[in-house]
Amino acid sequence: KAGVTQTPRYLIKTRGQQVTLSCSPISGHRSVSWYQQTPGQGLQFLFEYFSETQRNKGNFPGRFSGRQFSNSRSEMNVSTLELGDSALYLCASSRGDNEQFFGPGTRLTVL
């Protein structure tokens, strides 16, 4: 059974640009969550999607957005990139309460 996949794995952008990250959950999982991980702030919840609906949102500015498609694949978008957006972005998929499996992450560097 394939795990959670994230593309791309590495990304370098410059300030002001926008970026789109993709996440494909484990087959059969309908919930996808996104997290940002930085050395200073640790792991912070961005948002969660279930059946194409955003169910929960963390405390991030409106530059961070996401969506989920009918096949449960999810994308997150960050517009007008700032240096502080440099981070590891992790996607997790879930089918039930007692499981949440993470992908390998996308490492974004903003120059």
Next chain:
Amino acid sequence: AQKITQTQPGMFVQEKEAVTLDCTYDTSDPSYGLFWYKQPSSGEMIFLIYQGSYDQQNATEGRYSLNFQKARKSANLVISASQLGDSAMYFCAMREGLGRGSTLGRLYFGRGTQLTVWP
């Protein structure tokens, strides 16, 4: 207030020895779940073990066990017979509101404990 507190930034253990990583949590929700993840330097979060708030017995998964003390709100991870490959960052996490569907996916994470296993 922090929902998950991990007080050990770093821990060292010799190969084949057991080690306990501490985790305390804060919630007023009676229905919650506790998770431990391992994150090697590659960055991927690897699920280790889960404990539900209503589970009567401590969870075990191979060399991993969770010492769940509900009254003290602690959920310590015990790794028995440490191996060199166990060297990584370990995160404790919590999900609230299980079974109600209101917060299906959100995990609250601690700051992590860097475990180093030496030969």
